[in-house]
Amino acid sequence: MSARSSSSELSVLIPALNEGPHLRRTVESVRRTVPAATEVIVVDDGSTDGCADFLRAGSELAVLLLPEPAGERLGAAGARNRAAAVANGDTLVFLDAHVELPAGWSEALLAVLRDGAIGAVCPAIAVLGREQQRGYGLRWHTADLAVEWLPSHGGDASPVPLLPGACVAMRRDVFFACGGFDRGLYPWGSEDAELSLRLWRLGYELRVVPAVEVAHLFRDRHPYAVDHRAVVQNQLRVAFVHFAEERLARVIAALKHHACFASALARLGDGDAFRQRNFMQRHAVRDDDAYFARFGDIQ
Numbered sequence: 001m002s003a004r005s006s007s008s009e010l011s012v013l014i015p016a017l018n019e020g021p022h023l024r025r026t027v028e029s030v031r032r033t034v035p036a037a038t039e040v041i042v043v044d045d046g047s048t049d050g051c052a053d054f055l056r057a058g059s060e061l062a063v064l065l066l067p068e069p070a071g072e073r074l075g076a077a078g079a080r081n082r083a084a085a086v087a088n089g090d091t092l093v094f095l096d097a098h099v100e101l102p103a104g105w106s107e108a109l110l111a112v113l114r115d116g117a118i119g120a121v122c123p124a125i126a127v128l129g130r131e132q133q134r135g136y137g138l139r140w141h142t143a144d145l146a147v148e149w150l151p152s153h154g155g156d157a158s159p160v161p162l163l164p165g166a167c168v169a170m171r172r173d174v175f176f177a178c179g180g181f182d183r184g185l186y187p188w189g190s191e192d193a194e195l196s197l198r199l200w201r202l203g204y205e206l207r208v209v210p211a212v213e214v215a216h217l218f219r220d221r222h223p224y225a226v227d228h229r230a231v232v233q234n235q236l237r238v239a240f241v242h243f244a245e246e247r248l249a250r251v252i253a254a255l256k257h258h259a260c261f262a263s264a265l266a267r268l269g270d271g272d273a274f275r276q277r278n279f280m281q282r283h284a285v286r287d288d289d290a291y292f293a294r295f296g297d298i299q
Contacts, residue, residue: 008039010106011089011172014062014097015043015079018223019051022098027061033101039089041065042097043079049223051097075187076165081180084172092175096166098217100128108212109169112157119178119204120170120196122163123212124152131215137208138162138193143254143298145235147193150208157207161200161295165192166216178202184237184271186230194238200291201242201284229260229267236268241276243288250298 012030016023023042030040040062044052055064065082067074074082080094091110105123112121126134135149137160150160182194196206232255239251255261292298 008037008089010034010037010091010093010110011039011041011083011087012093012095013041013043013080013083013087014095015045015074015076015083016047016052016097017045018047018049019097020049020223021051022217023051024054026095026097026099027055029099029101030095031061033103034106038106039063039087041083041087043067043074043083045074045079046071073187075185076189077181077183077185077191078187080191081183084175084180087172090172091169092172093167093169094165096216098128098219099166100215102213105212105214106169108209112207112209113169113171117205118157118207119174119199119202120163120168121157121207121209122160122166122168123214124208124210125149125164125166126213126215128215128217131213134213135164136160136210137206138164139295140193140298141296143250145190145193145238145251145254145298152210154210156211157209160206160208161291162193162196163206163208164216167214168192168195174199174204182237182241182276184273184276185234186227188227188234189231190234190238194234194241197238197242197291198280201280201286201288203285228258229264232258232260233264233267236264237271237273240268240273241280247288247292247298 042052042055042062043065045067052064055062084092091113109121112118124134124136136152137150138147139150139161141148178199181191185191200206239248
């Protein structure tokens with residue numbers, strides 16, 4: 001059977017950059033735990049370690065995509081959007097390239113998404129190798145938009161403010177209707193949080209399924225360079241697009257001590273942040289005050 005299927009209900013989309021042996025283990029874990037017709041797409045975003053070589057000659061495990069134009073880095077948001085653009089599944093699962101998946105995980109997530117009010121869903125995320133340590137969604141807890149893991153609230157599916165990008169499932173129509181991952185974000189940081197907030201403001205609910213636990217490799221350092229200015233710029237963009245003046249000012253005050261703050265703020269003006277802010281002001285059905293009143297404010 002081909003790794004792609006036009007009749008697939010489910011597409012699993014995996015961005016990868018210098019993942020070493022973890023990528024193959026993740027793809028094989030997907031294949032062991034999903035229905036046979038599931039489409040699996042890997043986007044190799046410029047790896048130099050050969051982690052995706054096992055897919056280059058064609059494989060039953062997954063379809064391999066490369067950035068277009070060749071040699072251009074897509075970043076976390078761009079790689080996910082690239083995969084989604086060619087995916088056939090009615091449900092899209094965005095998955096990190098260093099996870100272990102349990103049996104039945106996809107069926108449990110898809111069951112929650114059958115409720116049209118739910119925009120996206122995630123499992124509990126456990127620490128690979130220390131699975132007793134786990135989180136059930138995320139929240140911002142400080143004005144510099146630092147995140148913390150949430151404890152379990154029990155039940156079948158609980159509301160959460162932020163979904164971790166390690167494993168997120170969405171209906172295809174919802175993903176494209178909301179615009180996908182923010183193309184204005186720089187290569188790494190905040191893409192999962194921004195999409196979570198955007199979905200909630202557009203009227204959707206976010207859920208975590210506590211009974212499903214996906215083990216995720218948490219690394220002390222990344223196998224690629226991370227531009228701290230880009231991280232700060234992405235945090236500023238999220239705040240500028242989504243927050244009213246008072247809360248936006250809190251975020252700016254909390255981030256301004258970074259040495260790269262001035263250049264990150266200047267670079268924010270080079271993109272379409274103003275257009276995105278205006279779009280959300282016109283189309284959002286809930287604002288940041290309602291969001292933080294429900295999930296706890298940033299301090």
